[in-house]
Amino acid sequence: MAFPGPTELDSALRLIEDGALVAIPPDYAGVAMAATRALIRRGVRGLRLVCVPQSGLQADMLIGAGTVAEIETAAVTLGEYGLAPRFTAAIRAGTVRIRDATCPAIHAGLQASEKGAPFSAMRGLIGSDLLKVRPDWRVIDNPFGPGDDPVALIPAIRPDVALFHAPMADAHGNVWVGKRRELVTMAHAAADTLVTVERLYDGDLLADETLAAGTLPALYVGHIAVVPEGTWPIRFGTRTTDATHMAEYAEMAATEAGFQRYLARELAR
């Protein structure tokens, strides 16, 4: 089926159903914040987030808004604005299931999925309490070693949807991500991908060798919506993080009531 062309954000977001396993990128790689607010506005429920490999405001807002049942992540933090307050509160209250991970384990799980393999092997982890809280991770003796060489196995992570923001897409559904290759891994690993973009590219991204090297082909992309400044208030490219907004979020979201005031205001925009 040919790519139907860019759609309205709300219609594209139908790809994400209640209970979906959704892969989201770190703050430096293009966080689809406008889409996140739209999802919350729609009232999505029971999401299972996979942070690749960590998240900040996006996961914190989704959790605070009650849309998340489970989160797999190496960390959730507001960075220089402090701990993620709604994440922290939800974990302490036990209202969200946490699957604590470490960055390369999430990359490894996605890489297994993009190869169609059942698992990846990785170094590290032996003796970490992460293995105690992740019974789905296994330790085997390296079958190619001389014996007594424990190695951790990470099962493939196959998200239902990868959701991120990128600089541009063309009319064929190809998306240019540049060197943000974790977005490519996410899209390869996921069953489907929803991308918001700054703008449309006039031409075929795959026709130019230089652009093609940084392009995610339409094969992997289910829906594209054009949303200029779609990562706000999180940085993107040369655009910096809205520091005033982030400081205000950290302050308001420190309490449940403050977060609800923040959310009501932001969703009304």
Add this chain to the structure above:
Amino acid sequence: MSVRPEELLIGTVAELIGRVRHVAVGALSPIPAAAALLGARRHDGMRVSILNSRRHSFFTDGGRELFDCAGQGRIDAFFLSGGQIDGAGNVNLVAIGDYDRPKARFSGSFGSAYLYYVVPKVILFRLEHTRRTLVDRVDFISAPGTSPPGTYRPGGPHALVTELCVFQFDKPSGRFALASLHPGVSLDEVRDRTGFAFATPDVVPTTALPTDADLALMRGPVARDLAETYPAFAAEVLGWRAEETVR
């Protein structure tokens, strides 16, 4: 020249990094980043990777490249911190109290459960030196200080730097030992504020102040390089003024 506490720490961490091929620095680490940049100014050919920097990061294969690179032994030194750190070098970035119903929850383990194993010189950097942060035994081991024989473990802790002192990690005993006290800090104060037992040399050295040459590097080219990622730190601590780049 008068020396700020941050400058003392930058000089100290640069000494701990030493001459290596490649040092990488994670997010939210202005002092380790400055120390790595100072090292590169002192040692020709030393490569510095600063995550989240445009100019000082050459990775082009996404977030995984740092880890793959480290796994192959291409990164010689890295920095970790911890909500709790214990005397055996165990690091806790997850939670205090019962894991299922924690008293406090931190952000998460990041890459520690991998990088601590594969990077030869991991320098733990945690300014807050209290019995809350430096504990007898961490509540959750994000990454262990040592591993039993047979475990693949080319990497591990090298030193722990705090606002009061430097501990070196002693591999044979698997424990931190006091290496130096920062100027004006007493051994009693460190003992009072440390939750774990540690060995002490008969004569405890004072952490060396940076030389005038190093201070000039810090306040000049290092501050300029750092300003791209940590503009506030470069300006407020190292006195960097952006207009000087015009000259």
